[in-house]
Amino acid sequence: MSNIYAALEIGTTRTMLAVGEGETGGRLQVTCHAEIPSAGVRKSQILDINQVTQSVKGVLHEIERKQSETGSSITIGNAFLIVSGQHIKADPFTGSTLVEGRVKESDLAEVAESARTMTLPKDRELLDIADQAYSLDSLGGISTPVGMAGRILKLDTLHIHADRNRIEDARTAADGAHLEIREPLFAATCAADAVLEEHERRNGALVLDLGGGSTGYAAYCDGYLVSAGVIGVGGDHITNDIAHAFQTTQGQAEALKVNEASAMLLRAESSSPRVKIPGSSPLMESRTVSRRALDTVVNARLRELFAVLRETLEERDLLHRLHAGVVLTGGAAAMRDIDELAHRELGMNVRRGRPIYVDGLDKEDRPEAFAAIAGALSYAHHNYAEKSIFGFDRLLKGLFK
Amino acid sequence: MLLIGIGGAGCAMVRGVTRAFGDGLRYVLADTDAKTGEAGGPFVLIGGDRLSGRGSGGDIVAARLAAEDSVQSLDDSLEGVRLAVILTALGGGTGGGATLETVKHLSERGIPSCVFATTPFAFEGETRQRNARGMMTLIEEAANACFFIPMDKLVGDAESDMPGAMRRAADTLASGVTLFWRLVEKPGYIRLDAERVRHIIAGAGRGRFAYVSAQGPERAREIVDSLINSPLLLSASGPVSSILCGVLAGDDLRLSEVGFVSEGIRESFGYKASFELATVNDEETFSGRISVVLMLFESTRPESDESKGGEPARRRKQRAILSTGPTGRGRFNNSEPTIWNGEDLDTPTFLRKNISLEF
Numbered sequence: 001m002s003n004i005y006a007a008l009e010i011g012t013t014r015t016m017l018a019v020g021e022g023e024t025g026g027r028l029q030v031t032c033h034a035e036i037p038s039a040g041v042r043k044s045q046i047l048d049i050n051q052v053t054q055s056v057k058g059v060l061h062e063i064e065r066k067q068s069e070t071g072s073s074i075t076i077g078n079a080f081l082i083v084s085g086q087h088i089k090a091d092p093f094t095g096s097t098l099v100e101g102r103v104k105e106s107d108l109a110e111v112a113e114s115a116r117t118m119t120l121p122k123d124r125e126l127l128d129i130a131d132q133a134y135s136l137d138s139l140g141g142i143s144t145p146v147g148m149a150g151r152i153l154k155l156d157t158l159h160i161h162a163d164r165n166r167i168e169d170a171r172t173a174a175d176g177a178h179l180e181i182r183e184p185l186f187a188a189t190c191a192a193d194a195v196l197e198e199h200e201r202r203n204g205a206l207v208l209d210l211g212g213g214s215t216g217y218a219a220y221c222d223g224y225l226v227s228a229g230v231i232g233v234g235g236d237h238i239t240n241d242i243a244h245a246f247q248t249t250q251g252q253a254e255a256l257k258v259n260e261a262s263a264m265l266l267r268a269e270s271s272s273p274r275v276k277i278p279g280s281s282p283l284m285e286s287r288t289v290s291r292r293a294l295d296t297v298v299n300a301r302l303r304e305l306f307a308v309l310r311e312t313l314e315e316r317d318l319l320h321r322l323h324a325g326v327v328l329t330g331g332a333a334a335m336r337d338i339d340e341l342a343h344r345e346l347g348m349n350v351r352r353g354r355p356i357y358v359d360g361l362d363k364e365d366r367p368e369a370f371a372a373i374a375g376a377l378s379y380a381h382h383n384y385a386e387k388s389i390f391g392f393d394r395l396l397k398g399l400f401k
Numbered sequence: 402m403l404l405i406g407i408g409g410a411g412c413a414m415v416r417g418v419t420r421a422f423g424d425g426l427r428y429v430l431a432d433t434d435a436k437t438g439e440a441g442g443p444f445v446l447i448g449g450d451r452l453s454g455r456g457s458g459g460d461i462v463a464a465r466l467a468a469e470d471s472v473q474s475l476d477d478s479l480e481g482v483r484l485a486v487i488l489t490a491l492g493g494g495t496g497g498g499a500t501l502e503t504v505k506h507l508s509e510r511g512i513p514s515c516v517f518a519t520t521p522f523a524f525e526g527e528t529r530q531r532n533a534r535g536m537m538t539l540i541e542e543a544a545n546a547c548f549f550i551p552m553d554k555l556v557g558d559a560e561s562d563m564p565g566a567m568r569r570a571a572d573t574l575a576s577g578v579t580l581f582w583r584l585v586e587k588p589g590y591i592r593l594d595a596e597r598v599r600h601i602i603a604g605a606g607r608g609r610f611a612y613v614s615a616q617g618p619e620r621a622r623e624i625v626d627s628l629i630n631s632p633l634l635l636s637a638s639g640p641v642s643s644i645l646c647g648v649l650a651g652d653d654l655r656l657s658e659v660g661f662v663s664e665g666i667r668e669s670f671g672y673k674a675s676f677e678l679a680t681v682n683d684e685e686t687f688s689g690r691i692s693v694v695l696m697l698f699e700s701t702r703p704e705s706d707e708s709k710g711g712e713p714a715r716r717r718k719q720r721a722i723l724s725t726g727p728t729g730r731g732r733f734n735n736s737e738p739t740i741w742n743g744e745d746l747d748t749p750t751f752l753r754k755n756i757s758l759e760f
């Protein structure tokens with residue numbers, strides 16, 4: 001029997017909903033997805049719940065319309081929520097337990113339990129706990145300690161948590177569209193789940209999820225998630241910079257960013273030196289701006305973003321451990337030449353990330369924009385379908401009304 | 402009005418203006434090098450304690466710190482001043498470093514400032530060019546009006562010998578400023594008094610500046626042609642919003658010539674721009690000749706009661722930016738700011754990093 005899941009992303013620039021279906025133990029197929037421009041969201045945070053509710057209703061309607069075209073008829077009742085924003089933090093926490101003689105399976109359960117006792121402030125909501133390596137007495141970096149002799153077993157973890165009110169706002173907005181939020185998930189780790197190969201996690205890799213309002217990151221070393229967070233700068237900042245530099249509307253600036261701008265300055269030499277900006281209304285005349293000035297604005301913003309990331313990674317002593325390089329995901333990863341600039345600024349191999357563990361997104365023009373939502377569906381498939389029938393039924397009951 | 406020369410090149414230009422203008426011009430020279438003051442005239446040594454009067458050695462940061470230390474030593478010269486005009490050269494050393502601190506100090510004292518600054522020749526290298534670009538943005542933020550004049554455009558002739566080219570560039574700018582001074586201090590039939598100039602400058606912003614001269618029966622036409630083709634007035638950054646034009650001539654100046662020049666300028670730079678015209682009639686100096694000083698401003702800053710008293714330019718400039726809000730945060734105005742190392746990352750990067758855009 002197939003399992004069906006839905007994932008919702010309320011982004012700064014777009015609201016996206018996707019539905020995935022897969023056999024237990026098999027690969028997931030994204031059967032349908034829809035996206036519409038977001039309203040009422042800034043820097044990945046909801047400023048107008050009513051507008052967001054309308055956006056969620058919009059994607060639900062679009063999904064239902066697409067499903068009906070294929071002869072299906074479902075009503076989506078719940079979805080996993082993908083969240084981002086600079087309110088998301090990650091803190092390390094170490095659990096420990098006493099071992100008698102050799103480490104047993106029960107010790108692993110105990111130390112895992114201990115590692116989950118970290119108390120968050122009331123205004124924080126836990127998104128994820130990522131287990132890292134074990135240590136036994138003074139010996140660290142152990143992946144499977146069962147059978148080893150020692151006295152104190154420890155487990156390092158990374159707790160990712162978010163502002164509870166921000167998550168509640170998203171729940172309220174979805175509620176208004178009669179959509180129940182199943183579980184909030186961090187966008188950057190979802191994206192990493194979708195695009196990273198196992199060898200990349202082992203060798204050290206960084207996933208940068210470049211959204212409209214913020215940039216999430218997730219760093220992996222030795223197979224473990226070792227650092228994660230969000231920088232409150234995204235593609236919208238590029239748009240805003242362009243609007244300020246050339247005194248355009250945000251819509252004109254967005255069009256310049258998507259259609260004309262490059263992250264690298266060199267391209268300006270080989271292209272037409274002027275870029276046309278159509279009038280913002282039929283009564284307004286079009287005008288031109290310097291391509292080099294346009295690229296300078298974009299290049300400055302992205303270089304700064306990569307400099308912030310570089311400093312962040314250096315602080316965590318990670319910069320020289322990410323041997324597999326950087327994978328770019330998110331809508332802003334489609335920016336022209338951004339991979340080349342990231343390579344120069346971060347000094348690592350850089351590639352754009354396409355979802356590799358789900359099917360159905362192969363024909364998308366910008367697959368990197370679907371990484372987080374594919375990762376969320378993949379997470380749902382692996383963590384819920386394989387659980388008890390009760391859990392499966394509960395989800396199914398919620399999904400279909 | 403007070404004329405201030407900052408740095409070796411700025412002081413040399415001020416001396417050029419004083420020689421050409423004659424008596425009655427109020428000025429002060431400011432430099433980190435004590436030798437500059439040895440030639441006479443009112444002189445203020447910048448950063449005497451820090452640099453011991455030996456100059457900044459081309460170090461902008463040292464000059465800026467020196468000016469921070471001792472900018473108050475200009476105060477004696479500022480008594481009763483309603484408008485300060487600064488001549489300086491950017492790119493390195495005292496002019497590059499001390500000009501900004503001087504402008505900020507004037508602003509704090511409620512004195513509007515108008516900066517004429519040359520920027521380095523292209524052959525002087527990227528470092529000096531970059532230094533100049535960085536300071537231009539900061540000076541523009543702090544000053545009421547500013548004119549940045551590339552030395553390449555002042556000379557225009559690549560075949561000039563180098564010492565001659567440097568001297569000619571400085572002389573050209575000094576001559577233009579001298580004519581501007583005459584407009585204010587020795588007005589003719591159409592007057593432009595100091596208070597009106599102060600009013601215009603206080604809300605001007607960044608502008609373009611040129612002066613041309615011609616003689617003979619077609620002198621008015623030649624004036625207009627020269628202005629239209631002047632490299633100093635070429636810019637693609639935006640439409641002109643206000644024009645200040647001074648016509649200086651002898652007693653033979655005809656009404657038709659004034660009309661032809663003003664019409665030619667308005668036709669070339671826009672009828673929609675506000676237009677201020679003034680004349681000087683000085684038979685002794687300009688007999689048979691017409692000189693025209695032209696200032697073009699691309700954005701007129703809103704003048705408030707505060708600005709009449711010399712409101713800090715930073716605030717006025719912020720109000721003038723319409724589409725993205727006072728700080729450039731634009732659509733992020735009501736969002737929680739992203740602060741990194743003390744900087745608000747929601748503000749456009751190119752603004753915070755003082756990156757000049759080649760429009």
